[in-house]
Amino acid sequence: MDIKGKKFTVVGGAGLIGSHTVEELLKEDVAEVTVFDNFTRGSEENLENVINDPRLKIYSLGANIMHPDHLDAAFKGVDGVFHFAALWLLQCYEFPRSAFDVNMAGTFNILEAIINNGVKKLVFSSSASVYGDAIREPMDEDHPYNNQNFYGATKIAGEHMCRSLYKRHQNSEKHFDFVGLRYFNVYGPRQDYHGAYIAVIMKILDQLEKGISPTIYGDGSQAYDFIYVGDCAKANIAAMKSEATDEFFNVCTGQQTSILELAKKLLDMTGSDLELSFQEADQMFVKNRIGCPQKAKEMMSFEASMKLDEGLKKLIEWRNSHKEAVDRRRNSAKG
Ligand SMILES: NC(=O)c1ccc[n+]([C@@H]2O[C@H](COP(=O)([O-])OP(=O)(O)OC[C@H]3O[C@@H](n4cnc5c(N)ncnc54)[C@H](O)[C@@H]3O)[C@@H](O)[C@H]2O)c1
Numbered sequence: 019m020d021i022k023g024k025k026f027t028v029v030g031g032a033g034l035i036g037s038h039t040v041e042e043l044l045k046e047d048v049a050e051v052t053v054f055d056n057f058t059r060g061s062e063e064n065l066e067n068v069i070n071d072p073r074l075k076i077y078s079l080g081a082n083i084m085h086p087d088h089l090d091a092a093f094k095g096v097d098g099v100f101h102f103a104a105l106w107l108l109q110c111y112e113f114p115r116s117a118f119d120v121n122m123a124g125t126f127n128i129l130e131a132i133i134n135n136g137v138k139k140l141v142f143s144s145s146a147s148v149y150g151d152a153i154r155e156p157m158d159e160d161h162p163y164n165n166q167n168f169y170g171a172t173k174i175a176g177e178h179m180c181r182s183l184y185k186r187h188q189n190s191e192k193h194f195d196f197v198g199l200r201y202f203n204v205y206g207p208r209q210d211y212h213g214a215y216i217a218v219i220m221k222i223l224d225q226l227e228k229g230i231s232p233t234i235y236g237d238g239s240q241a242y243d244f245i246y247v248g249d250c251a252k253a254n255i256a257a258m259k260s261e262a263t264d265e266f267f268n269v270c271t272g273q274q275t276s277i278l279e280l281a282k283k284l285l286d287m288t289g290s291d292l293e294l295s296f297q298e299a300d301q302m303f304v305k306n307r308i309g310c311p312q313k314a315k316e317m318m319s320f321e322a323s324m325k326l327d328e329g330l331k332k333l334i335e336w337r338n339s340h341k342e343a344v345d346r347r348r349n350s351a352k353g
Pocket residue numbers: 029030031032033034035036054055056057058059060061081082083084101102103104105106120124143144145146147200201202203204205213216
């Protein structure tokens with residue numbers, strides 16, 4: 019889609035990836051960007067860099083993806099929708115009924131509102147969780163759905179709802195295009211303490227600030243493909259602009275970093291001489307993840323550009339300049 023002069027609604031646009039995507043979208047010559055978010059996890063503060071842009075609107079009538087009439091109102095005259103709203107992995111584990119409602123029924127509500135309002139394209143946030151533990155590496159988009167948790171189940175359902183409703187309306191006036199993005203382990207400014215794999219970065223930085231030896235759960239050999247949040251935002255814009263439809267793409271770097279390597283990097287970057295302390299892991303999810311970035315590069319010209327050291331530096335800078343926001347995130351994770 020040529021996004022010039024077009025109107026977009028960003029569902030979940032006040033959250034981590036959503037707020038970075040809103041910023042990225044407003045760097046383009048678009049007509050209007052409406053954030054549709056119930057602020058359960060996101061915040062207006064996340065939009066501080068763009069809040070004065072006259073093209074930015076915040077849907078303030080009680081935005082909730084559980085309310086189809088609000089979605090219907092928010093999608094009127096809109097060309098493209100980005101959908102980020104979801105309950106996170108550990109919340110889906112604890113509260114599968116709520117996860118079913120928000121991640122599955124909520125996504126269905128969005129699809130229905132897209133179809134009813136003639137929205138031309140959806141970029142859906144899926145997840146590398148659909149793959150579960152690696153059967154082969156690197157994981158390309160044809161890797162089997164080896165997922166075993168409820169969060170992943172909701173993302174697989176989301177992918178299939180997009181695909182099946184796309185197919186159903188493919189040759190009618192209700193046609194819409196869609197792309198699903200399978201982000202790997204997303205980190206960067208504005209992240210919080212809820213991420214099952216990523217919160218470790220914030221916790222290590224907290225311990226280093228307090229002069230406490232950082233805790234590593236297990237032996238630290240669990241290794242992931244860490245992708246900078248700004249790169250995820252760029253992937254969203256690339257997906258909306260591209261001609262690709264009915265496709266799923268990894269959003270990853272193709273580089274793997276173990277938790278041990280990550281912790282050592284953080285020690286180095288903060289100039290700390292503390293020793294790491296190892297504790298038995300009480301809860302383990304996927305231990306090994308590395309994505310293949312090839313398809314996204316070939317079909318939508320997207321390639322992650324942020325190096326891990328540079329991205330971590332940006333996260334540390336953000337923590338230092340947003341101490342109250344970090345405190346709020348820390349407290350909310352305790353509560
Ligand atoms: N962050 C990651 O590492 C990661 C990895 C893979 C996939 N994803 C997926 O990417 C998407 C965005 O992730 P994120 O980390 O930015 O999440 P996030 O929680 O920061 O953002 C989601 C936003 O949706 C809003 N929201 C939640 N429920 C809502 C509802 N019922 N109605 C309206 N708004 C609602 C929240 O307030 C929040 O601002 C999610 O779908 C997530 O599952 C994230």
